[in-house]
Amino acid sequence: DAGVIQSPRHEVTEMGQEVTLRCKPISGHNSLFWYRQTMMRGLELLIYFNNNVPIDDSGMPEDRFSAKMPNASFSTLKIQPSEPRDSAVYFCASSLGQGGKAFFGQGTRLTVV
């Protein structure tokens, strides 16, 4: 398995634009997590899914953020409109669920100018 695959690796966009981050979890994993990492706030859990269903989105900072998981092999995190304070590295991770170790993608480094 190629591991968790995120795209793009780097994204530079202008304030106000829509940004879509993509994630392909490891086949067979039923839990998927989206995290945001910044120097100031560390690694924050934004939302996680189990069997494609959002379980907890309490970490999503604002209504500008939305996440979907239309099937077991694909998830998106969308920011619309983007703001400079959204600049961060966004990680997707997947696991087998309770007690399973999480496998992380390489992350998407987002810069909003």
Added chain:
Amino acid sequence: SQQGEEDPQALSIQEGENATMNCSYKTSINNLQWYRQNSGRGLVHLILIRSNEREKHSGRLRVTLDTSKKSSSLLITASRAADTASYFCATEFWGGNTGKLIFGQGTTLQVKP
């Protein structure tokens, strides 16, 4: 909000020395995991300790868990320059049929050759 708090925030040691990192958390957990992050990369799982376990070993890693004090420690023995990285503890809570994985702020370890 972050669940785990780690100390020290940064640690610098000589190759061959042992490195100890501590993690404290606030609420009940089902297990605690330690991850490593090399600069610019995703996190990699190191070891998991269940809430009913007190100590666990894996190679040069030794993890302890004290649920009464809500704390854990990670010991890396005979450190190597290649151990230079950031180390994170993560607490897992089980709800329904999935687990919520919350990360601490991390400890940055530098091992000097």
